[in-house]
Amino acid sequence: MTEGSQTGPETERLRTLSEEHSAHNYHPLPVVIAEGDGAFVTDVEGRRYLDMLSAYSAVNFGHRNPRLVAAAREQLDRVTLVSRAFDHDQFGPFCAELAELCGKDMVLPMNTGAEAVETALKTARKWGYEVKGVPADEANIVTFVGNFHGRTTTIVSFSTDPVAKASYGPYTPGFRTVPYGDEDALRGAVDGSTVGVLVEPIQGEAGVVVPPPGYLRAVRDLCTEHGALMLADEVQTGLGRTGTTFACEHEDVVPDVYILGKALGGGIVPVSAIVADADVLGVFKPGEHGSTFGGNPLACAVAREVIAMLNTGEYQARSRELGAYLHERLHALDTDTIREIRGRGLWAGIELNGLARPVSERLMDLGVLAKETHDTTLRLAPPLVIEKKDLEWALDRLQKAL
Known part of the structure; x- marks a missing residue:
């Protein structure tokens, strides 16, 4: 993971193309992803991030999960x-x-x-x-x-x-x-x-x-x-x-x-x-x-x-166990910016007293990708394959961003 400014020439070039030639029906964070692996993604400038959104839970099993990629390749x-x-x-x-x-x-x-x-x-x-x-x-x-x-x-x-x-x-x-x-x-x-x-x-x-x-x-x-x-x-x-x-x-x-x-x-x-x-x-x-x-x-x-x-039950168990840790850490956050914490398993909504977009952007600068919803809620939904040490790292960055 890389901390610091995310601006780079290739990022700006590709974002300009998106801005000029796609309908503005989304307000993405200013990052352009080029690769994904497990719980991580890498942008076009080579910066690595921990994905704490999982494509709105579409990537529960991680980016390019080997079993799933193998099944797709065989069928292709x-x-x-x-x-x-x-x-x-x-x-x-x-x-x-x-x-x-x-x-x-x-x-x-x-x-x-x-x-x-x-x-x-x-x-x-x-x-x-x-x-x-x-x-x-x-x-x-x-x-x-x-x-x-x-x-x-x-x-x-x-x-x-x-x-x-x-x-x-x-x-x-x-x-x-x-x-x-x-x-x-x-x-x-x-x-x-x-x-x-x-x-x-x-x-x-x-x-x-x-x-x-x-x-x-x-x-x-x-x-x-x-x-x-x-x-x-x-x-x-x-x-x-x-x-x-x-x-x-x-x-x-x-x-x-x-x-x-x-x-x-x-x-x-x-x-x-x-x-x-x-x-x-x-x-x-x-x-x-x-x-x-x-x-x-x-x-x-x-x-x-x-x-x-x-059917193995492995991923449900990971969500239960790591989810318990996630919510324990969230409820222990030392900040007066949080109004309420909600969720279950590896899924959380952090209701803030102010806007969540600036927190999403600060998290991005700290190497963590998450996204706001309804202006004041920050959503966390990491892939179920995330390692505990990486989840710990992300929550440390969240404390800093808040």
Whole structure:
């Protein structure tokens, strides 16, 4: 890791190209990455950084994880895309293995997290009309204040973030949004026409917001009581990030639909999926939903290796053990700039009394990459392969940056 100014001629050249020729829909830190290895990345000037963001949990298993790269290379030498017009030899095993990991019957693969969420919403509505018997066009789905499920038109329709939502109307109807963690408000929103409750077990983009103890259990019980589907968006929380395979496990809750993405592609290819039992996913017939790239051979080969790695339990254990150390150190930070610390496993949101962007920039100068969310929260999500000594080093730099 290198401390000091990050400015260099190649960095400035490439940043200028980005600034002039790409839409300004992100506000990246002023660093240009050229290589990655494990928990570290190196910029175009040769400076090395500890990655404490993991591409928003898409790189849970580290940059260029040898097992995942090997799986990708092997598949690259065979076949990468046939569309869903044909089966291929990776597809059936991928679906069976992911279904087993989730304890469900069936898988519907897509590519991005937003696609998986859209698929879950369509599934809930179709199931509601064809199985539950909700009258046509009367289905509602309950969502939560502070949610982040992607940026498609339908998804931003129920966002409560003005930055994500403004200027994209008219908005898709059929959603009821209630305060996150408020059981009474949730109960008041669910009725006989409710076909699903879409919930993040921990709200990531909102600042790693953990619900009150027992809340996920209340969501599960209320869905069961009213015959609605519990749709768990585990795109960020799932696949080891919080110390268990799925964050719902912390309350012994099994949703009707798992929504997965990010780390499922091993940081190599975009892979997402929804996983449910046959009485839910069985509503689809040929032509009613699909994706040319969803479930492609390369994606399936990489995702199968991800599933095999998760089946060892090693990464969930690392997240639990190192996560306990992370939160112990964070709560011991000697600074009056922190308002609140939230999170679980190797995931933390540090709510500051001021803006988090300057802290992100100081951390970058100190050799650590992290990112702010909603102005005042600094998010930490290191790869699950991070070594304790490197985590210690990063937290020492964080103390200095604060």
